[in-house]
Amino acid sequence: MELSHAFLDIPFSLPYHFARASLLATRLVRVELRDGDVRGRGEATLFESPFPDPKAATAEQVEQARVAIGQGAGREDLLTLLPAGAARNAVDAALWDLEAKRSGRRVWQTIGLPEPTPVEDMLTVSLAGETQFVQELKDSQGRRALKLKLGSEEDVERLELTRAHRPDAELVVDVNCGWTPERLVAMLPVLARHDVRMVEQPVRPEHEEALRGLPRPVPLIADESFYAEEDLPRIAELYDGVNIKLDKCGGLTAALRIVAQARQRDLRIMVGCFAATSLASAAAFQVAHHAEFRDIAGHLILTEDVQPSMPCVDGWLSPPTPELWG
Template sequence: MTADGSTCCSTPRRAIRASVPTLSARAESWPLAQAFVISRGSKTAAEVVVAEISDGRYRGRGEGAPYGRYGETARGVLHQIERVRDAVEAGVGRGDLQGLLPAGAARNAIDCALWDLEAKRAGVRAWELIGRSRLDPVKTCFTISLGGAEAMAEQARANARRPMLKVKIGSRDDLELVAAVRAAAPRARLILDANEALGFDDLVRLAPDFARLDIKLLEQPLPAGEDAALESYRSPVPLCADESLHTRAELDACARRYDLVNIKLDKAGGLTEALALAEDARRRGLGVMVGCMVATSLAMAPAMILAQGAEVADLDGPLLMKRDREPGLRITGSVLEPPAPELWG
């Protein structure tokens, strides 16, 4: 592993030719401060892929996090990036990229690298490209990993001063776990994330108690593709789609089943699609949550643009790291400051 966490490189760097873009990509592994546990399993490191596009004077970077739930691996993402090398080096734009790669980590990494490169070439910040004069700080949730009631309460107690905690659930003892976290962090706003682990009967049984415990939001209680039952269910706790939503193609179904949608750059395939997705979601009356995979500050920086005005931001990836990228985002407590140009955008 290199000093920046790099474990492999897809291709050697080519000789730089003035104004002709070159694309490179590499996989990196970043150790976590502690195991990150959800209903589907656990991880001890963030496995990411970084794409870089350079024209010899300016360099744009983007980070994607391959997610096994969607059949992604670092090797597969690097292969996808290699497939579009010629198009990117011929100068393909962000709009054209949408038709060259499916939504996922590969397209996200390239799309965000193109945003970064475009901003640096224009001499402006990335958010100015969409007409924003400034980027406001973002207040993020902090995730409490799934475990026993005592262990989760200890995590919550250590982070009780944070304004919002996101609690992973998906066990037979969910109510006990949530009650333990609530007791340990009585003033924090709590949201729950089931990661598809509940059945419909579980949801109906647990939701009134979750409401009693002042839960503000429940993410993806039912498996994606098996959530049609939500269309006839009025939940006492607002429901948010996560795994059920990737791009604008799923919005109609989500609007019938959920109150909010969790938009992630890796699911949407980049900031370009994510911004359009957020606009369409709001037009349908859906609230917007902006989430992330477990990744470094380089992945959170473009998501901060998406998070402007969102009802909930869950961009705590860097807070889960043993060490973050340098330079990384400046974070005070749970508040993420706008990225420096040296990081992104």
């Protein structure tokens, strides 16, 4: 088998603002695994990589995988061969896709899921300036599930403006570590008043001990505090749920293990993503059946996408076709 990879940068349709950064583009690694005339593909984003030089580390890890796969390594072997992150996610996805293409058996069948149907995905409203923020709210008409980025001095006003424009929305908020524990306590009744269903990562990881035993009317979901399977015991003591991102945990194989363990710990499950094309969304879609909250259509905020893509109509994301992935 032959394993190759390439890096590419794709701009966002609009500048993407949140509490910790403002971004204009996403950097992706795309992997192709060929076995004769059959090929499997995978894709991941290098955003929030734990490595000082994400591109160099990713290239090195893909090369490790290439050698190991040539010696017969499979998906389960990757869990110990490579660290959690983008490289393992992309290679893992390519292995899943290649297996499906060889066998004619879809990934959802191999996992043991029912035949997939469209799932409702949430639309993110970014932490932009007022003009872009209001336009994003207006553009959200027709989408029932919204994720509102917070983490500024104007958070109360943003919630009020959101409810003025979208009183009908099923609303969650993502703070991206933007609050102190004291700010969180002050905001909890405000969130409840605006019928917010959950809060994603309200405080920085170094402040999360303040969450232990904290009464809250709204569940708290770990994102920046949660990276991979080994984090679950700590997270279960502090949060009500986890956001599983394939780019962080290292692929679909790892994500399915996390789902099983999260259920054993009575944690609520969200499946999220970083911005990437439909090729990455396709792998994340395989976890959507298990999730209460879904934010996996990162391809919708990019200026380019692979074809065939995954259409999203009024917030309902269609499953990937065999031609795309899996």
